Amino acid sequence: MSEVRETKLPGVGVRHEFTSEDGTDVAVIVHHDGRRELVAYDHEDPDSCHSLVHLSEVDSTTLGQLLGISPVTETVSRIRQVIEGLALDWTQLPPDSEAAGLPIGHGEFRTRTGASIVAVIRDDVPVPAPEADFVLAAGDVVVAVGPIAGLDTLRTMLGG
């Protein structure tokens, strides 16, 4: 996932923005009333944008489904907004993850990212508060809490 920058728009809502792989800046404006607006920034005047489409709450869920995003992500983004600077995120360890086969303590994730692994879900069975000697395996879903930047780093380190 690309880095998402978040800006508060007082009285309007929140703007989530990222740079797509072809270099276009794209943003989603989430209004307080649940409406969303998808905008793309101008190449010539990078401060101005043109609105691509306006979406109602139902429309956004539909579009999300079409783009292959599970509704779970939306819940997470809500949680992200509730606790400023602190977020909950999860990622599944891919088969080639460097962290697989090693104990959690080995990666020194908390020291290096500021994010703590609060649970691991293995074969749909949650293991809450895993100890440092808990050995991760490919296919584990790692649930972590921490600052947004730290979570993104953690995701990269786990290869997710």
Add this chain to the structure above:
Amino acid sequence: MILAAGSTDTAIAFLEVGAVVFGLGLLSRVASRLGITAVPLYLIAGLAFGDGGLAELDVTEDFVSLAAEIGVLLLLFTLGLEYSDDELRSGLRTGVPPGLVDMVLNAGAGFALGMILGWDPLAAVLLGGVSWVSSSGVISKVLDDLARLGNRETPVVLDLLVIEDLAMAIYLPVVAALIVGGTVTETTISVGVALAVVTFILMIALRYGQPLSRRLGSGSNESVLLGVFGLVLLVAGAAQLFEVSGAIGAFLVGLALTGKAEERALELMSPLRDLFAATFFVFFSFQIDPADLLEVAGWALLLALISALTKVATGWYAARRRGVGGRGRFRAGTVLIARGEFSIVIAALGADLADGPELGALAAGYVLITAVVGPLLTRFSDQIHARVTRNRPLGRPGPQPTAVSP
């Protein structure tokens, strides 16, 4: 007999109020057709039917003036609702230096003009307030209409509006205390009391906002509407008892409500606000003699011109701090030119001062100009910017990207 006489009076009152409100409905249609705010049209309507206007209506003054006061309360209440305390905090973090520049330049312009006109310093301070505060109502509508909500200069503009509105929470009660006046000691005490009351209500609001919102936000529409409306009046009345402007009480109630209560209150109270606020604008200009307005028209135009330049400078500065390029800075500046509801609220405070009538007329003329011209200017802001900078390279002054993919 009494009943019969009463019913004729009532009939006339209904006819008069009905005619005025129906007329306002038509004006609001015209305004949305033209894509401008209805406030200037309401002001013109008030001028036409008020003292010395084309046709004088003598609608029961008590009734209308109370409705107008409620209009101010609801304007500020819904303004407070718009912001969450989270947004206020983030606005405060980033917006203070631009907020100060905004105050010095724009309030300075109005204050200076008041002094040049030889007004009482207090009236000049009020004129400073009139030219200081941009209209968040007009601006948020313009940003939405012009699809600029995603633009990078927009958070700068919105943060500035938050700071202005917060500054009003201090400015209004202090000025209200000053207007009551008295000896230096009495005034100092009443200003102190005003600030203490505001702090007290604000603390209660932040502390008990959540449980209060839970209680007020549940139940039928009817119970939410009556509960919230009653609370706004109660707090405003209590604030007024301490000579603190009731409007600020209402603003703080708006800040205190969060979550579901906030959402429902906004939905249910907005129609009420539209009704009462329209009454306020009309009633305000009811009291203005069109002859006065003509007399100060030149000054209003001058103030509009100068304070348009100072607002553009403010927006330019604030946007540059956040790394926005030239065109964006100019858009931020021009969108801020529009003044509106707050300027009228401030001018209305000074109605009983010696310079009150002139202040009211000047403020009305000033809002008429800026609320109409501001949105137009910002609509064509990119073209104007291109023309002004024709001989200079466009875009950011910094290093240009070396390769731009086609």
